[in-house]
């Protein structure tokens with residue numbers, strides 16, 4: 060007899076509902092899209108299907124590992140593992156202080172309730188300034204720009220895909236990535252619907268991506284020059300009197316200053332640098348202004364580049380100037396059921412963004428949202444002195460593949476005194492660990508998208524309980540994180556996890572009870588905690604947050620409101636409706652206004668002037684990345700379903716460049732940058748613009764000691780060996796992963 064279970068897919072940001080069929084033994088027989096899911100309506104992609112292979116993967120860790128004298132790993136018990144961790148971390152802290160322990164938090168933690176709810180306790184317990192994450196090789200420029208404009212890092216305006224008539228996409232390829240900072244299952248279907256209702260989709264990208272192919276227009280652009288294109292569009296709006304913020308005008312600070320800032324960047328001046336003809340830039344601006352409901356959306360190509368924060372800012376400046384911010388069919392602010400940073404406390408005003416409260420020790424790059432840029436990690440490990448990093452905790456991250464100057468970081472990790480990795484596999488990173496603590500498979504844990512619903516194009520809430528019982532010898536990841544927290548706060552390896560969990564939950568309720576406007580303002584936190592019994596762990600916290608959230612039942616105040624029990628009764632999710640205008644209430648700037656010209660971004664306009672005056676050398680090549688539908692950063696190449704078919708880790712080169720450089724389709728090329736070199740097959744392809752080459756990230760599994768047998772057989776090369784750790788967006792410290800200067804030459808075959 061088979062059983063059906065429903066589960067939100069945790070593998071990308073789209074949050075698709077999966078329908079799993081299990082046989083009597085609990086083995087997964089089939090994975091399909093859940094046709095009744097309120098958001099995804101049956102959509103899924105090949106990665107969703109591969110959740111079965113992920114669960115069954117024989118290389119996935121099912122017991123803690125410890126390093127042996129000969130450098131290999133052996134299984135050990137959890138108690139043995141934590142005793143080693145306690146000794147390792149305590150030794151490093153005794154010698155070097157709190158900052159000697161670094162924490163790196165990777166991408167899957169954003170899809171994981173345990174990490175989202177408990178990693179902060181760990182970081183706080185460690186008390187280190189050396190907190191790093193995948194966010195500084197990703198979206199921090201967008202979040203920083205949003206925080207400067209609107210007040211918090213998660214007040215990010217997302218495209219109202221289902222109601223817009225005109226979508227201008229820069230540097231995103233949602234047909235491969237399934238969307239990012241735009242949670243939307245089935246982006247392809249939603250883009251087709253825009254076209255079907257007579258709207259237009261335009262994609263600005265150095266490469267004719269899948270999304271560009273599906274669009275009405277593809278505009279090739281020189282990597283790293285989006286900010287120039289965008290500021291020229293701003294200039295056109297002012298010059299041609301098309302700027303019309305409408306309802307928001309009285310709420311905006313800096314409109315006049317913007318006009319002056321943009322004026323020198325006429326399209327005719329930026330055309331050469333961007334590679335976009337002036338007439339095209341003018342038309343893009345006019346079409347955006349003329350469309351009934353339009354939205355500009357930028358992602359990886361606009362954030363992980365030298366003008367990441369400034370480009371992200373200008374995206375929203377265009378949304379404001381065309382009257383499309385916070386209106387239907389424009390760029391809107393979701394109101395998630397849980398975790399919203401702009402729905403608590405006093406509406407319409409807040410502390411605003413605070414950054415640079417401390418700086419990295421070696422290079423002096425500023426803190427952003429409590430983290431230091433991961434581009435600094437290797438030097439913080441290698442450079443002696445007070446505060447030198449000597450130990451590392453990695454949580455759901457693979458920085459040796461994912462972060463710049465991967466070769467240097469790989470060497471730096473080998474020099475550390477102690478590393479503990481919480482992961483599913485022995486990866487390029489965790490192979491350096493002294494102890495690896497396994498995390499359960501996605502099917503062994505409950506799920507709620509605490510982070511991603513904050514970026515969703517509809518307000519949705521969907522909870523999935525664990526599909527399968529925990530395997531023998533596994534433990535919940537939140538328990539692992541709290542045991543690490545116990546060690547961090549000096550309670551040692553034997554700390555009482557349940558007591559720490561009670562403390563964390565009580566703390567959440569205490570803060571809620573102290574917040575004016577909260578439905579539980581003034582109530583007794585201990586009594587609220589008792590009302591959540593017998594739940595504990597992430598479920599208890601989730602229930603507390605749902606009940607006190609904007610749709611919550613308020614601990615008895617509104618019987619029709621949300622609680623975890625309400626979500627448990629709705630396995631296909633609860634649709635909370637289309638996005639609604641939320642300004643001015645959602646603002647959390649100190650001024651209570653939209654701060655359109657934050658000083659840090661105004662100052663960066665100087666660099667834009669300099670970029671205009673420094674044209675690219677003839678024949679110079681730059682590297683950009685590329686995502687593939689059947690890949691997911693560094694860690695899903697071990698699944699046979701996803702690595703089938705022709706090799707995908709290739710360097711794509713335009714035919715003219717291939718001819719000029721003597722490169723042949725299928726033959727190996729050597730690609731070199733300031734910091735490293737790799738070899739990989741050439742793919743001659745006119746989809747990429749001349750002067751630009753593309754290599755996907757996340758590969759390079761052919762190193763000694765990884766526990767990925769399938770991935771090792773499809774190794775590819777690590778593109779971040781080429782990424783320069785000194786190249787960062789100076790405003791956010793985010794790494795430049797798109798627009799890396801490289802040279803190419805044929806490599807000796809074989």
Ligand SMILES: Nc1nc2c(c(=O)[nH]1)N[C@H]1C(S)=C(S)[C@@H](COP(=O)(O)OP(=O)(O)OC[C@H]3O[C@@H](n4cnc5c(=O)[nH]c(N)nc54)[C@H](O)[C@@H]3O)O[C@H]1N2
Nearest residue numbers: 165166167197455456457461481482498684692693694756
């Ligand atoms: N050149 C270049 N570099 C890039 C990018 C690019 O476009 N170009 N993209 C960047 C981006 S956007 C990102 S987000 C980063 C990703 O960077 P990282 O987050 O560092 O790397 P991932 O490949 O996502 O590795 C995730 C790790 O988490 C483990 N894992 C998976 N699920 C779980 C879980 O539930 N619990 C635990 N504990 N572990 C789990 C996996 O086994 C894997 O080892 O890479 C960045 N690097």
Ligand SMILES: Nc1nc2c(c(=O)[nH]1)N[C@H]1C(S)=C(S)[C@@H](COP(=O)(O)OP(=O)(O)OC[C@H]3O[C@@H](n4cnc5c(=O)[nH]c(N)nc54)[C@H](O)[C@@H]3O)O[C@H]1N2
Nearest residue numbers: 230232236239282283358359360686687688690691692797
């Ligand atoms: N299949 C798959 N899906 C994924 C992931 C994955 O690895 N594989 N990773 C997930 C993660 S962690 C993230 S953050 C998201 C990312 O989601 P997206 O941002 O949609 O992903 P990318 O495919 O990196 O899209 C970046 C695009 O920018 C273009 N580009 C490069 N440089 C520039 C530039 O200077 N200007 C402009 N305008 N364009 C440029 C590239 O050619 C590429 O098409 O995807 C998520 N989904």
Ligand code: SF4
Nearest residue numbers: 068071074075104107
């Ligand atoms: S699109 Fe994303 S969420 Fe949906 S099935 Fe694929 S990986 Fe899972």
Ligand SMILES: [Mo]
Nearest residue numbers: 166193197198
């Ligand atoms: Mo990412």
